[in-house]
Amino acid sequence: MAVIHEIIAHYNHWIIIFLMVSGLYIVVARGNMIKKLVGLGLFQTSVYLLYLSPGKILGGTPPILSPDYSVYSNPLPHVLILTAIVVGIATIAVGLALVVRIHEAFGTIEEDEIFAEDEDE
Amino acid sequence: MIAANLPALQVVVPLLGAVICAFLRRGAVAWAITLVVCLVMPAIASTLLAQVLTSGPISYALGGWRPPIGIEYRVDVLSAFILLLVSVIAAIMLPYAKRSIEQEIPADKHTWYYAIFLLCLCGLLGMAISGDAFNIFVFMEVSSLATYALISMGKDRRALLAAYQYLVMGTIGATFYVIGVGFLYSMTGTLNLADMASRLAGIENSRPVLAALAFLTVGISLKLALFPLHVWLPNAYAFAPSVATAFLAATATKVAVYLLLRYFFTVFGASVIFAHLPTTEVFLLLSVAAMFGASIVAVFQENVKRMLAYSSVAQIGYITLGIAIANQAGLTGGIVHLFNHALMKGALFLAIGAVVYQTGVVKISDMAGLGKRMPLMMGAFLVGGLSLIGVPGTVGFISKWYLVYGALEQDWWWLAILIVASSLISVVYIGRVVEVVWFRQASGPVKRATDPPASMLLPTLLLAAMTVYFGIDTSATAGVAGLAADWLLAGIR
Amino acid sequence: MKLDVIFRIAAKIFIPFMLVFAMYVQFHGDFGPGGGFQAGVVAAAMVIFYAIIFGLESAQKIFPQRVVELMVPAGVGIFASVGIAGMLMGENYLNYSPLGPDSAHGQEYGIILVEIGVLVTVAGTMVAIFYSFMGRDR
Numbered sequence: 001m002a003v004i005h006e007i008i009a010h011y012n013h014w015i016i017i018f019l020m021v022s023g024l025y026i027v028v029a030r031g032n033m034i035k036k037l038v039g040l041g042l043f044q045t046s047v048y049l050l051y052l053s054p055g056k057i058l059g060g061t062p063p064i065l066s067p068d069y070s071v072y073s074n075p076l077p078h079v080l081i082l083t084a085i086v087v088g089i090a091t092i093a094v095g096l097a098l099v100v101r102i103h104e105a106f107g108t109i110e111e112d113e114i115f116a117e118d119e120d121e
Numbered sequence: 122m123i124a125a126n127l128p129a130l131q132v133v134v135p136l137l138g139a140v141i142c143a144f145l146r147r148g149a150v151a152w153a154i155t156l157v158v159c160l161v162m163p164a165i166a167s168t169l170l171a172q173v174l175t176s177g178p179i180s181y182a183l184g185g186w187r188p189p190i191g192i193e194y195r196v197d198v199l200s201a202f203i204l205l206l207v208s209v210i211a212a213i214m215l216p217y218a219k220r221s222i223e224q225e226i227p228a229d230k231h232t233w234y235y236a237i238f239l240l241c242l243c244g245l246l247g248m249a250i251s252g253d254a255f256n257i258f259v260f261m262e263v264s265s266l267a268t269y270a271l272i273s274m275g276k277d278r279r280a281l282l283a284a285y286q287y288l289v290m291g292t293i294g295a296t297f298y299v300i301g302v303g304f305l306y307s308m309t310g311t312l313n314l315a316d317m318a319s320r321l322a323g324i325e326n327s328r329p330v331l332a333a334l335a336f337l338t339v340g341i342s343l344k345l346a347l348f349p350l351h352v353w354l355p356n357a358y359a360f361a362p363s364v365a366t367a368f369l370a371a372t373a374t375k376v377a378v379y380l381l382l383r384y385f386f387t388v389f390g391a392s393v394i395f396a397h398l399p400t401t402e403v404f405l406l407l408s409v410a411a412m413f414g415a416s417i418v419a420v421f422q423e424n425v426k427r428m429l430a431y432s433s434v435a436q437i438g439y440i441t442l443g444i445a446i447a448n449q450a451g452l453t454g455g456i457v458h459l460f461n462h463a464l465m466k467g468a469l470f471l472a473i474g475a476v477v478y479q480t481g482v483v484k485i486s487d488m489a490g491l492g493k494r495m496p497l498m499m500g501a502f503l504v505g506g507l508s509l510i511g512v513p514g515t516v517g518f519i520s521k522w523y524l525v526y527g528a529l530e531q532d533w534w535w536l537a538i539l540i541v542a543s544s545l546i547s548v549v550y551i552g553r554v555v556e557v558v559w560f561r562q563a564s565g566p567v568k569r570a571t572d573p574p575a576s577m578l579l580p581t582l583l584l585a586a587m588t589v590y591f592g593i594d595t596s597a598t599a600g601v602a603g604l605a606a607d608w609l610l611a612g613i614r
Numbered sequence: 615m616k617l618d619v620i621f622r623i624a625a626k627i628f629i630p631f632m633l634v635f636a637m638y639v640q641f642h643g644d645f646g647p648g649g650g651f652q653a654g655v656v657a658a659a660m661v662i663f664y665a666i667i668f669g670l671e672s673a674q675k676i677f678p679q680r681v682v683e684l685m686v687p688a689g690v691g692i693f694a695s696v697g698i699a700g701m702l703m704g705e706n707y708l709n710y711s712p713l714g715p716d717s718a719h720g721q722e723y724g725i726i727l728v729e730i731g732v733l734v735t736v737a738g739t740m741v742a743i744f745y746s747f748m749g750r751d752r
Contacts, residue, residue, distance in 0.1 A: 027289060040292055047296055050303050064646060080255050084299060086651055086736075087262045091292050093743050094269055098285045100747060105278040114282065122704065129697075129707035137694055143687035184700075185709035236687075 012053040019046035031111040033102065037095045044088045051077040051084075124168075128181040128194040131165050131204065132247045132260075134158055139239035148231025152219050155235045159215045162208035162246070170201035170601075180252075188252070189316035195252030199456070199605040203249040203379045206460050210371045210467055211242050217580040218364040220573070221474055225362045226274050234274060238368075241267035245376050254302045254312045257380065258295065261344070264376075265291045268369060272361040283356035290353045294343030301337035304329045305388075318388045318612075325393045334398075337384055345377035347441055348411035351434045358430035363474030366426065370433055370470055371463035378440055378459060385444065386609035395447050404445035409539055411438025416546035420553070425476075425485050428550055429469055432509060435543065436462045442540070443524055451527025452606035454520050457599050461508070461516035464591065468584035469505040472498045475573040475581060480566040485554055490563025494570045497578060499558050501585035506551035508588045511544045515592040519599060625667040632660040640733055644722065650729035654736025661741045670748050679749075682741045689735025696727045 007014075019042055026039025055077035063075035103109050106117075123130065138158035142151040172179060178197040182188060196204070218238075226234055244264025251257050269291070273284035306312055308329050309320040324330055339350075346354045358366045385394050394400045412435050419431035440462070443455020473483075475498045482488055492499045508515035521540060528536040572578055591598050636656040643649030665673035696710070703712035710724025711717040 024293070027293065033285065036289055040289060043293070044296055047299050047303065050300060051306075054307050062647075082649075082651065083255070083259060087259070087295075090266055091262070091288065093739075094266055095285065095288050095292075097743075097746070098269070098273055098281055098288065100750065101273070102281045102285060104750070105281060122701070126701055126707055129701070133694060133697065133707060136690070140687040140691045140694065144684065182706055183708055185706045185711060 012049065016046050016049045016053070019043070019049065033099045033109040033111065034096070037092055037099070040095070041088065041092055044084070044091075048081045048084060051081050126181075127165050127169055128179060128196055128250055129183065131162070131169070131250055132194075132243055134161055134165075135239045135243035135246065139236045139243065142232055142236035142239060145232045148223070148228060148235070149219075151232040151235040152215075152222075155218075155239055156215050158239060159208070159212045159242070162242070163205065163212050166201065166204040166208040169196050170198075170205050172196075173198055173201045174601075174604075189311050189313035192256050193252040193313055193315075194250050195315065196250060197605075198601060198608055199379065199382065200249050202456070202601050202605055203376060203459070204246060206375065206463055207242070207245050207249065207372045210368065210463055213580045213583055214364055214368050214371075214467065214471065216576045217367075217471055217474070220577055221364045221478055222362065224478055225276055230274065234271070234362075237267045237270045238365075240264075241271060241368075245372055248376050249379055252314050254305065254314060254317065255299075256312075258299055258302065261298070261380075262295055264373070265295060265344075268373060271365040271369070272357050274365070275360045275362050277360045279356065280360035283353070283360045287353040287357045290343060290350075294340045294350075297336045297340030297343070299340075301333045301335075301340060304333035304336065308333070314383065314388055318390070321389065325389065326397065331398075334384075334389060334394075338381070341377055341381045341384070345374045345381065345441075346434055346437055348407050348414060348434060348438065351411070351415070351437075354434055355427050355430040358433065358470075359424055359427040363426075363470065363477050367467055367470035367474060370430070371467040374433070374437055375459045375463060378437075378444075378455075381441075382444065382456075382609060386612065390612050391447065391610055401445050401447065404441050405536070408438040408442035408445055409536075409543075411435055412442070412539070412543040413546070416543055416550070420546065420550045422550075423485060424483050425473055425488065425554065426470070426483055428485070428554075429466065429473065432547070432550065433462075433466055435547075436466070436509070439520065439524060439540075442536075443520075443527070446524065446527040446531060446533075446536075447610075448527050448530055449603070449606050449610060450523050450530055452609060453599065453603045454523030454527055456605050457523060457595075457602035458520035460598050460602070461520050461588075461591065464516055464584055464588045465505050465508045468501050468581060468588055469509075471577075471581040471584060472502040472505065475577050476570075478577065479570045479573055482566060485557055487565065488554070488567065489557050489561035490567055491570060492559035494563065494567065495572050497572045498581060501581045502558075503555065504585040504588055506547075506555065508592070509551060510547045513592075514589060516588050516598075517592070519592055519595050523599070621667050625663060629660055629664055632656060632663070636660065640729060641726075643729055644725060650732025651736050653729075654733045655740060657733070657737040658740030658744070661737075662744045665744065665748065670745070674745070677741060679742075679745055682738050682745060685734050685738025686742060687735075689731040689733070689738065692731030692734065693728050696724055696731070700724070 023039045023043030023046060026042065027036050030036055030039065055074040057071060057073050060071045060073040061069045063072040099109055106114050108114060135158055138154055141154055145151050169179065173196055178195060180188065181194040183192040183194060186192070222231060222234055241264050244260045244267060247260030248257055248264060251260060269284045269288045272287060273281050302312070305317060308324060308327070309317050311317055311320060321330065343350045358370055361369065385391070415431045415434035415438065419428045419435065422428035422431060436458070440455045440458050443451045443458060446452070476488065476491065476495065477483060479495065504515065508517035511517040511521040521544065525537045525540055528540065636653045639648040639656060640650060640653035643653070661673060661677055697708040700709040700712060701707050705712055711720040713723045714720035
């Protein structure tokens with residue numbers, strides 16, 4: 001019973017691991033370029049959870065100063081993840097812009113089709 | 122006031138330059154502003170280096186918040202060396218860029234090219250100067266996103282594919298870095314690198330810290346194109362605009378090596394990395410595989426830019442070999458090869474860019490007979506090639522000398538022999554180009570080629586001359602690299 | 615989309631509220647969750663919503679391409695200028711304390727100004743991305 005309790009207590013880490021691995025799998029295993037970007041976004045989301053979930057202090061309030069409370073949750077992970085989310089959005093935006101241009105230049109966004117017609121150097 | 126704020130100005134001036142360039146309409150004005158910024162950068166970097174050499178590391182608190190609470194910009198010998206390297210390369214390559222960009226990129230995109238180039242420069246300089254782990258990630262992504270955009274501006278449509286592949290792999294690398302920093306933050310409670318180093322004192326062998334080290338190493342190795350994580354590099358360098366390739370080949374991977382050195386020696390410490398963990402074996406294996414594998418693949422390439430890209434992967438193997446050897450001589454060899462390789466590859470890629478500008482050919486077999494028609498450019502190519510091989514009198518020899526010396530100090534005779542043997546492979550692929558260029562008859566577009574105009578000629582010749590000069594008078598480069606190696610090994614920040 | 619009455623009426627009701635919400639999130643960032651990035655995205659969502667319902671041309675009459683392209687570097691310029699203002703008054707870069715009569719007011723003014731810079735850049739970027747994606751094949 002103690003083992004199961006241990007496993008359930010770390011549920012946030014299990015979620016992080018699941019998202020991380022599934023995101024990486026999608027990037028590696030799917031040939032459609034937009035699906036790869038979706039996998040990348042999923043992978044980055046797991047990293048946000050990795051920072052945020054230890055930031056919540058048990059028994060802590062949101063980190064807004066008030067005379068009634070003495071234990072606050074840690075605000076620093078939230079600031080870091082806000083920055084990381086913006087970086088993630090910029091990356092996905094650049095990636096999607098590249099996919100649009102690739103579709104115009106090659107006519108397809110499936111990687112295996114593009115490599116098949118690629119001229120050899 | 123300016124003197125006290127130099128570390129901040131090093132990053133802010135390119136950023137403001139990028140903002141101004143983004144407002145403009147005409148490419149020539151954007152180039153002029155970029156030129157002004159790129160001439161100011163080496164001035165700031167050399168002032169910082171001189172200050173560090175006389176009075177020790179500089180600490181600059183951003184926003185007035187004292188470290189470790191605030192973000193700190195920390196300049197020591199290694200950071201100042203990298204800052205100087207990146208700014209000098211940017212300043213030398215910028216006059217070359219004007220004509221090269223005019224030919225390779227459509228006219229309405231010129232201002233965007235210069236704005237993105239300045240953002241890339243800002244990101245690279247920020248990565249080298251920042252002393253806060255997450256701030257380094259922000260600058261790393263600024264420079265990486267700018268790099269993806271720069272690469273995608275190439276003429277060939279495969280540039281888009283190369284940029285996409287680099288984007289996917291580079292983002293995975295950056296996210297691995299963030300995961301590593303996340304573990305370190307939850308174990309030490311701080312993001313400031315110097316503070317992290319002192320707080321890691323008791324807990325270096327706990328599992329989260331070792332996991333953090335693993336994630337950081339893989340993430341940074343993706344950015345520095347260590348074999349086998351180098352897959353993005355050949356396509357990216359082959360299809361980007363010529364001057365973008367030259368700049369990236371000379372600077373982007375070097376700053377990632379700086380990051381690896383910073384984490385290995387300053388945050389974790391040489392005793393943790395090399396005593397209990399198999400770091401030496403792993404890096405030796407990967408470096409030797411890079412040196413041999415990439416050189417052999419370079420021999421069979423038809424596209425000369427691709428050949429030089431694989432050669433870059435091999436040279437990065439030498440740099441990480443210096444890290445693996447990890448004594449004073451080996452580390453000096455690795456650090457000085459950062460500078461030397463930037464000079465060599467910069468000269469080589471600029472020479473090839475001039476060939477593309479004058480004739481439009483990139484296949485080696487099409488370059489027949491160029492030697493007589495573009496003697497200065499091909500001469501610069503030859504000097505760069507001799508330096509790749511490691512002929513005495515060029516900078517390549519200096520780096521290999523230190524690496525062999527370091528290997529022999531550790532009684533690794535087999536490694537010294539391997540270093541010399543891999544240099545012989547460079548003879549093959551450089552010799553191929555030399556044979557085609559000088560000993561065959563010209564045909565097609567090559568017949569009308571001449572040496573390029575002065576704005577493109579002088580930077581290439583300057584880099585080639587520096588390749589020879591710093592191979593003879595090594596006091597500046599090897600001296601500073603040796604100092605940096607001493608500081609790293611002693612764990613001083 | 616143009617002919618569907620329900621969408622057009624609903625959009626006309628929603629869009630002003632989206633703008634108010636964006637401004638609320640922007641200025642609430644001083645006291646609680648919020649700030650420039652979130653507000654910028656909501657403001658951009660308002661423009662994108664309008665462009666989806668009423669068409670790209672009518673959206674570009676109100677928010678022209680050139681203005682949106684200028685907003686992107688303008689916000690970065692505002693942020694960097696606040697930092698340089700702190701530098702000109704003798705402190706380090708991005709020190710907000712000298713901007714007001716005392717340190718607390720200086721920090722408040724500095725944060726309001728940089729959040730406005732972030733709002734301008736983020737809204738401009740999101741709308742510019744949307745315009746460039748929707749404007750192809752025309």
